[in-house]
Amino acid sequence: MEPVNLFDLATRQSQWLAVRQTAIAGNVANANTPGYLAHDVEPFERVLERTTVSLNATQQGHLGFGASEAAFRTRAQEFDGAVMPSKNTVVMETELMKAGEVRRAFELNTAIVKAFHGMLLAVSKG
Template identity: 65%
Template sequence: MDPVNLFDLAAQQARWLSVRQNAIAGNVANANTPGYRTNEIEPFERVLDRSRVAMTSTQAGHLTGGATEAGFAVKPEEPRHAVLPSDNTVAMEDELMKAGEVRRSFELNTAIVKAFHRMIMLSSKG
């Protein structure tokens, strides 16, 4: 197993969040465009799967206690393909919820990177 660099992983997620934010902004901008179909990008979990980042246990008793991999599986959301009066599939409520998720994910990503950076800086000062 290759080592996982936290900062590279955070940068990869930040790039993914930027692309998702751009797709959401395009959906909101075209909310009144007749015939427009909502754009969405693939989930970050699939991006991680392709980059071969997976959870592994380092000790035999690690990650036990009745937890199974099925509990960590991503459950697909119910698609909401309601056709609106303008004959498009953009629901502003959904897009605003997605925008809030992106904002919270950016904030979490930044907080984690900041905490690890501070820890590395403190440990290198000796």
């Protein structure tokens, strides 16, 4: 089992959340566009499954902790509801709920990083 760097993991999740928020904003912006299919990003769990964590030497004598870049893939959302006559699949209520999930995830991510940073400071100060 490989060690996990919390700051690297938090950065990856923040990047993923930013991409998801962009997809949600695009859906909201195109809510009245005929034929527009709502998009979402793949779940963060799948991104983590594809990510390999490894040590990278950045300079001779130094070791850095890095992860391979995984692209966050957007895809058309699966839609089970009734399609509008314009063939648009954006449901505003769903998009607003997803935006709330992203906001809560950003807040949790920030709180965890802040707590971990505080622990590191406490340990380093002695």
